[in-house]
Amino acid sequence: MNKQQLANKLWASANDLRGKMDASEYKNYILGFLFYKFLSEHQEKHLHKEYQITTKEVDASDIATIQEDLGYFIFEADLYATWVENIKNKNWKISAVTDALSHFRENINDSQRDDFEGIFEDVNLTSEKLGSNPAEKETAIRRLIMLLNEINISDSNREYDTFGFIYEYLIAQFAMASGKKAGEFYTPHEVSRIMAMIVANELRHKEHCTVYDPTAGSGSLLFAVGDETNHSKHHHNIKYYGQENNSTTYNIARMNLLMRGVTPANMVLRNADTLKEDWPNGIISGKNDPLFVDCVVANPPYSAKWDNANGQLKDPRFRDYGLAPATKADYAFLLHSLYHLKQDGIMAIVLPHGVLFRGNEEEKIRTALLKRGQIDAVIGLPAGIFTNTGIPTIILVLRKTTQYNNVLFIDASQGFRKEKNSNILRERDIKKILDVYLNRAELDGFSHIASLTEIEQNQFNLNIPRYITPINQTESQNIDAHLKGGIPEQDIAHFDRFWQAFPALKEKLFRPLRPKFVSLNVEPDDIFNCISQDPDYQAFITQMHANIEQWQQNVKNLLLAETALDSEQILLSFQQLEQQLFGYFEQSHFTDPYEAYQLFVDSWRNQIQPDLELIAEHDLDFSYAKALQPNMIIKSGKEVQDGNEGVLLPNSLIAEAFFNDDVTLCAELKNQITQQEEPLQTAQDELQSAVENEEDLTALSDIIKTAKSNANKAKTALLDLLGEEDASDKFALLKSIEQTSQQIKSLKSTLKEKEPALDIKVEQRYQTLTVTEIKTLLAQKWLTRLVADLENITHSHSRQLAQRLKTLHLRYAETLQAIQQQRQQSEAAFWALAQQLIGE
Structure with missing residues (x-):
């Protein structure tokens, strides 16, 4: 496994x-x-x-x-x-x-x-x-x-x-x-990856680098940085610093890093209170000797209490900004982290949403950070993604030295997958956040770059809704259209990018009705057919199909080489393939590249990557013709047992590829058995409805069992149980049970014969698989469903558009005048009927 x-x-x-x-x-x-x-x-x-x-x-x-x-x-x-x-x-x-x-x-x-x-x-x-x-x-x-x-x-x-x-x-x-106790030691992997990717982007060019987590927990966030920097040839030259107050969690952090391959020489962890004892280094023998690091990542306890007295204002970590309130240490952790950055350092910290807008001392600190240009980005996360809290959280990205004279806001609060009692960031959500951050891009309803002037106009309040207005998914209602009918041209204008790409379609689909209103030129159910027959649209689909075909060939060329890929090659192959696929779908305004990316990542994680790792583990050589055998991988005569059926190639895949007629026959037999079982159950239920007490039900169960093989024998027993008057109309049911049961028995007998014979054929076919067949089968396993899903994306935008146009048509199809006429007709019919009833 x-x-x-x-x-x-x-x-x-x-x-x-x-x-x-x-x-x-x-x-x-x-x-x-x-x-x-x-x-x-x-x-x-x-x-x-x-x-x-x-x-x-x-x-x-x-x-x-x-x-x-x-x-x-x-x-x-x-x-x-x-x-x-x-x-x-x-x-x-x-x-x-x-x-x-x-x-x-x-x-x-x-x-x-x-x-x-x-x-x-x-x-x-x-x-x-x-x-x-x-x-x-x-x-x-x-x-x-x-x-x-x-x-x-x-x-x-x-x-x-x-x-x-x-x-x-x-x-x-x-x-x-562990529920709420989880906050002591773990940051969700998806959030860790976002933070790690942001800071690792600044580290990969450095020959030596240092990373610090002042609230290290299990060390997972620290290692995530190293894992993302692993693409660099200098990844062994990362030094990890971490401080954790909980001694049990501190022990887990040491185990975790050592087990992930971090050498003791590159790991410096400490068990202490970060805010009470400044570290790395800090005040030693009365002398300030702090260690400055390349990056900091942190997920401190939210709004924790801390001791902000005892001369903390003189502490070099806080004196230039102010002290966080004693009841909320969020900015204390932030300032501690910022203090230990090198001048070109970067940090990412998870904090509660309130740090963006709370007043008093926190407002003063926030204002000072903004005026110094040290807040680089604000990333709003979905609620409920942390096990230990349901409150909305954010990632703040800060720099010691100003790089941009503005702040990038990202509202990622709506992108997630619901899973049990928590929300999970999907791969597409993570990629979108990172793409927007790294490219410093502005997307409607998702991101915005705010100048310091704009922020100052908002009194240095960083609450995300002040800067990003979510795209309104609620469609407007046009009173004039409800009164007189027709579709408003302003609603049609929402799809201008589509009309610009396929200019002939707009005239095919609509005709003028009156100024500023149009009506459908085709039947509502024919909208998508009209779109799909447009020459420009067909050219677009042809090009997308060619792109997917080319990408599919690239997958085969990269992943099914003559020799097994090592772990680094597997990673590089994934990056190359996902970039190609994303680029193909990004070329069009009408396909969502993040949807295509998610499909590929899901397929990669669930199927392709595990197979590639298994191939790499056993050094499977695709130039070796008899590379696979039933339930094992064979390399140079060495058998490696595995509990999974067929290991890389399941029996069902071999059967469908080479013995499809047998597979179809077995499937049809199973289908016929299922179809026959329904009337059998109906007949049994009808018989059982004739009795009520438990003793009679037990006797009737024995009769039904007898009827399955001998209806005449069951008939005698039924007469004894119900009497001739009640039993006579049930005899046909007994005969039906016998006939149906015999048919099912015959079908099962045939299936019992065919399935083992098919298994034998499959096992024998394994022995003769050629290299070409092995590659073809693996490609089918990995790509058949994936490519079909990718093809569906190419039509998804136009199908959605067709449905929205149909909805617009139906919304305004019934005018006020028509409703009034229907009302008048109904009233007239009512009074006519009433007059008949009263005899006038």
């Missing part, structure tokens, strides 16, 4: 194992043990790669060298794999974990003690939450160890990728399960 499937399975099992323990508590156990497993396997892989030995073969004199390499050393008896082996041999006690963690502390390298010291202190093996007695605790930990043992890293190059992905996934799941 791929890493996403593995992560899902682990979460489901872990959620079951924790029982009644709160998710916020159980996370310490599963994350702690997963990290220890990672350290154990990482040590074994390091020893094999560097010294061609195992931990068992390490000489005591070499331990110091390994400690210098890794920062720690784990004895063979304490390895995770040893625990698993002893559990299987029923020779394991919970004391093995206690001893191992104690030995781990003793064997941390002194130079890296800050990175590992106390990292497992939240793994409390004596907690009553694990069980009411030692035996229950031992069982709980043993089950957890065996659950995590399912994570198997077969390729050392994927070690950080898989472990890190699963670790991040589990953190996110625990955040959602």
